[in-house]
Amino acid sequence: MEREMAGLRGCIMAAVIAIAPASIAQVAQPLAAPPVEALTGDPDAGAEFYATECKGCHAVSIAPTLRGVIGRPVASVAGFSGYSEALKAKAALAWTPETLDIFLKGPMDFAPGTLMTKAIEDAQVRADVIAYIATLPPPRS
Numbered sequence: 836m837e838r839e840m841a842g843l844r845g846c847i848m849a850a851v852i853a854i855a856p857a858s859i860a861q862v863a864q865p866l867a868a869p870p871v872e873a874l875t876g877d878p879d880a881g882a883e884f885y886a887t888e889c890k891g892c893h894a895v896s897i898a899p900t901l902r903g904v905i906g907r908p909v910a911s912v913a914g915f916s917g918y919s920e921a922l923k924a925k926a927a928l929a930w931t932p933e934t935l936d937i938f939l940k941g942p943m944d945f946a947p948g949t950l951m952t953k954a955i956e957d958a959q960v961r962a963d964v965i966a967y968i969a970t971l972p973p974p975r976s
């Protein structure tokens with residue numbers, strides 16, 4: 836299914852930009868909760884969760900691909916034209932396990948107005964799904 840997306844994307848990996856640690860601190864600060872959970876994610880559990888809770892949108896063109904998401908600037912999939920202004924406003928940040936954890940805990944807190952409304956309350960489940968998406972290969976260009 837990811838293959839269907841491949842044609843839509845440009846060479847997004849080339850667009851990875853360096854971000855200052857300060858920008859992570861800026862986003863983490865207003866969210867009172869600690870950004871990093873001291874949990875080890877189980878990619879197999881994450882794969883199951885992804886298949887039922889994420890894939891329906893993220894494997895098709897209504898959501899950006901999550902292949903290669905770690906290290907990628909926020910809202911930067913070239914072939915995806917449906918990003919909200921809210922998420923695009925965070926484009927100076929990159930997706931790391933930490934920013935993904937903050938986002939998945941409360942997408943609306945991270946980027947008020949985002950179209951991604953799926954929140955994951957359970958910290959272990961967040962760790963699992965992040966561990967899984969970290970195993971996805973980068974998109975083919």
Ligand code: HEC
Nearest residue numbers: 888889892897898899909910911918919922949950951953
């Ligand atoms: C109902 C459809 C839907 C579901 C289900 C969904 N998402 Fe999303 N997701 C979106 C949309 C739409 C966006 C773009 C949001 C925006 O631009 O505000 C998005 C954006 C994202 C982004 C940012 C990607 C980028 O390129 O910056 C991540 C990370 C993400 N989702 C992870 C997940 C995970 C993990 C799950 C499962 C727990 C999930 N999403 C479930 C629709 C969905």
